[in-house]
Amino acid sequence: MPPKDFISALEVAQRAGVSRSAVSRTFTPGASVSAETRRKVTDAAEALGYHVNELARGLMRSHSGIVCLIVSDVATPYRSALLRELTGKLQNAGKVAMLINTDRSDGSVDRALSQAIRYRADASIILSGLPDASIVRLCLRNGQRLVLINRDDDEPGPLKINLDDFEAGERIVTAFARAGCKSLAFANSDAGTPSLMGRERGFVAAATRCGLEVSVERYGWTGYEAGRVLAQRFLTRSRRPDAVFCATDLLACGFMDAARHQFGISVPDQMCIAGFDDIEQASWLSYGLTTFAQPVAEIAAKAVGWLSVDDNGNDNGLQSVRLTAELVWRTSIRAA
Amino acid sequence: MPPKDFISALEVAQRAGVSRSAVSRTFTPGASVSAETRRKVTDAAEALGYHVNELARGLMRSHSGIVCLIVSDVATPYRSALLRELTGKLQNAGKVAMLINTDRSDGSVDRALSQAIRYRADASIILSGLPDASIVRLCLRNGQRLVLINRDDDEPGPLKINLDDFEAGERIVTAFARAGCKSLAFANSDAGTPSLMGRERGFVAAATRCGLEVSVERYGWTGYEAGRVLAQRFLTRSRRPDAVFCATDLLACGFMDAARHQFGISVPDQMCIAGFDDIEQASWLSYGLTTFAQPVAEIAAKAVGWLSVDDNGNDNGLQSVRLTAELVWRTSIRAA
DNA sequence: CGCTTGTTTGCAAGCGTGTGCAAAGCTTGC
DNA sequence: GCAAGCTTTGCACACGCTTGCAAACAAGCG
Known part of the structure; x- marks a missing residue:
């Protein structure tokens, strides 16, 4: 099996008999393409097994579609339940989750965030640990959104989700x-x-x-x-x-x-x-x-929702969310 | 806060008074840079808050460093334990984990794999479900490695890890x-x-x-x-x-x-x-x-190890690993 | 038919990086 | 002092994609 490189938009364009821009537009929702060329392009893409290169796409647009989940103790029941909700909701929002495990001790939240930056993540959701203020500022300065779940921090900028x-x-x-x-x-x-x-x-x-x-x-x-x-x-x-x-x-x-x-x-x-x-x-x-x-479902919904608010500058002021933990009664407390 | 774009290597180069290639080489292990320029570059990078853009890097090199973990029922104890091991070991190997949740039913493993392709993942590790043979071939054809854990499939190509x-x-x-x-x-x-x-x-x-x-x-x-x-x-x-x-x-x-x-x-x-x-x-x-x-630790080690074998063509023949599940004795079976 | 308006389409300029190639610099040995 | 050898550096191209711009085209209208 020759490690033939991936199919590029150019090859699709040639096969479809259109320009490279046409195939690009075909895969860009809301772009201007006639039904005719769209069909030709999708046919050719199908035949060749073409998949848009999100790396290159993320290079042009300023957002990559990647959201980092920074978490330790992944195998813990509560954490993994939250993880399930977050990944599910992120995918529904058209994002993709990058999981960073911070079980190793030394300042690894900071290392995780710097990795988030290197991959130009649109946002990071922090479930464990507390990042250094300087790197938080760095993230924010570059338009990366930040969500802190159950970690109280007074640094302004990130969205903070807490319980009562x-x-x-x-x-x-x-x-x-x-x-x-x-x-x-x-x-x-x-x-x-x-x-x-x-x-x-x-x-x-x-x-x-x-x-x-x-x-x-x-x-x-x-x-x-x-x-x-x-x-x-x-x-x-x-x-x-x-x-x-x-x-x-x-x-x-x-x-x-x-x-x-x-x-x-x-x-x-x-x-x-x-x-x-x-x-x-x-x-x-x-x-x-x-x-x-x-x-957990509500937490995840709030977090993902906040990531999807329009980027047109209006930060809509939301900085902190407080949810209430409902007491569910079972049998480990005597009835009154 | 102006959503100023990220710092690029060019800006670092200008500040350091060197060429852009120099800063690129500084961050490429094993490249030829003098100690003097390396210092100038790292200083400037530090001051500006520069982080290599892995998206662009992945565009040039043919590998992105991304490994996809395709899994359903993330919140299940066994799955989350395996996830912990995998993410930990992947990070040690210098890779980064992209988590794809396939809880939603219809053919979502195939959708997950196609996303892995779009992000040009170096490999995918499948913990749940069984992908369609055609998309498996597509992955392999493009040099993407594939690991199937506890899913028996006879398609040659992927590494299959199973228990007795x-x-x-x-x-x-x-x-x-x-x-x-x-x-x-x-x-x-x-x-x-x-x-x-x-x-x-x-x-x-x-x-x-x-x-x-x-x-x-x-x-x-x-x-x-x-x-x-x-x-x-x-x-x-x-x-x-x-x-x-x-x-x-x-x-x-x-x-x-x-x-x-x-x-x-x-x-x-x-x-x-x-x-x-x-x-x-x-x-x-x-x-x-x-x-x-x-x-789980051994499974993860085998999976990650297989991803790191040299890409120089020699596929080292390994196609299938069989591990044994040790019986651990507690108290739910009477003593003999 | 000509003019205006609206829709498609191709061109080309980027995005930020790695890397081959050749020029330049430095070291060494005679 | 000079040639040979090695290291360092800059140039320029490539990677695959998006998108502004203007040309081309289709349609509507008097």
């Missing part, structure tokens, strides 16, 4: 109180993300306001294993909490499993548990976790 | 037999994928060879819900199986949950269960699922 984490923390306190819980606990990771800390602050604020005992532990990454460790810490205390809010569903699953299988605690009879994210596993029979649902 | 599904099906039968199980069951999805069917065929072959009772049910997609439905079907029969092999861990989780919580069956005492994939949830305390581990 603080209020969620408050709301779950009243749910616990209504279930008759007296001694509350917050199980957090020590990642210190603004969203995680927001949930924590709202939770302890509401608890103290209600005169309820409340304590906090932070440990490790936001995964299942950390949940088990946190359970260990809380449940070996002399006085055990009877309600615990986990900053993440994964933490909650680990916590619940440890509580049940290692400490023989019955949920929700002896202890109420709530989580955050509403990952698929939260609805599994073994967990039945009452949790706050991340509106 | 049939043998795994056989091996689990002996595990069940050793645990004293008499009545075996295979819970499958009705997707009919070669890998799923391979497990099934190996399982029933070995079971009948051992003179054990065996029955098969197929239903729905390979997810948790289907597992629950399959449990319903098997466990409402007059004669219940005492060992069931689920084609997928997600099926197994659904099956186990239904068996325990809806039918009060104790696993593994009354019933042994095994799965396939070794997703993270399999190791969670609530499941402790004995299952075959997909060697």
Whole structure:
């Protein structure tokens, strides 16, 4: 098999007996071509197996159609669900997703963004980490759009999509109180993300306001294993909490499993548990976790929608979106 | 903020007081540049915020550095784990991943591949679906490499990575037999994928060879819900199986949950269960699922490695790789 | 038929980069 | 001091496409 190069528009033009511009226009929506030549061109293209070279096209137009998704922990249920929504919606909008995995540590968000620039991405959507202010400015200066999801940053320019984490923390306190819980606990990771800390602050604020005992532990990454460790810490205390809010569903699953299988605690009879994210596993029979649902579809819709607003200068002022996480009731909190 | 276009090599050259070729060579590894000019160029580039335009570069060289990952059900644990490995390894190899989501039904793998062609991807890795033979040939003809993971196809050209599904099906039968199980069951999805069917065929072959009772049910997609439905079907029969092999861990989780919580069956005492994939949830305390581990890291390594072999014609004959799925023992099968 | 208006079409100038080629510069050895 | 050899540099072309511009053409109208 000879590594024959790709078919070019010129070859199509020659075969169709028209000029190169004609074939270009045929594949440019809204260009002026007669039905006759359009047919000749598409026939020739079909026969030759021609596909427009988006690289060359992106060189001429100033936009490439590429959108970078910058994300770590791709394999995590919440992240992958968001990824599914984003890629689906991006494709519907005629864009294509370039996935950059920032699992490796050192300043890799900045490296990811610089790669986005090298490929002249129209936009970048950041799901993990926080980029340096200087590179953010660089992106914006070159007309690259930027979306930050659940990463609070005050730099103006990027669109920031956040949840009502603080209020969620408050709301779950009243749910616990209504279930008759007296001694509350917050199980957090020590990642210190603004969203995680927001949930924590709202939770302890509401608890103290209600005169309820409340304590906090932070440990490790936001995964299942950390949940088990946190359970260990809380449940070996002399006085055990009877309600615990986990900053993440994964933490909650680990916590619940440890509580049940290692400490023989019955949920929700002896202890109420709530989580955050509403990952698929939260609805599994073994967990039945009452949790706050991340509106992933809505998040993705907002992000992609913002990318598609007209580029005619009017930035339409939108800088920040705040969505609410709905509490979905299952069986890990006693009925009132 | 003026949407000033990106900095080009020309501007860097002017500022550095050298020719444009010099700056091009500075950013081309292995090109001939003196230390003096290299310094001048990198300084100017730094000051101006210059980043090589990979689109233009890909136009000149015939390879773009882009590798397409074509996948459906991104949010599924096994798929997202594979995705994590692939993106990580691709980046280490200096490539960049373009993610194409084929969740939408109609012939979308073909559409995905045609997009890969339009962006002149160096290669495509297909995790889901099976492309049409004609478009496969088109890709190959243009020097695009193709990797099929767990999709058996006889078309020569692409690299095919598969597991020993049939043998795994056989091996689990002996595990069940050793645990004293008499009545075996295979819970499958009705997707009919070669890998799923391979497990099934190996399982029933070995079971009948051992003179054990065996029955098969197929239903729905390979997810948790289907597992629950399959449990319903098997466990409402007059004669219940005492060992069931689920084609997928997600099926197994659904099956186990239904068996325990809806039918009060104790696993593994009354019933042994095994799965396939070794997703993270399999190791969670609530499941402790004995299952075959997909060697995701190895799969990704093989795939990416194959993409990086020298392009100097010698296709090194490698067309097909067969990896073995190791059985990891947990607690869902009784000890011998 | 001539004039005006509107639609197609081809030409050619870019877009930002890599790279072969030859000129220029530097080093070395006699 | 000069020829030979090596390294560095600039020129100019190519890559495949879009698009402004003007020429060509078709149509409508008096």
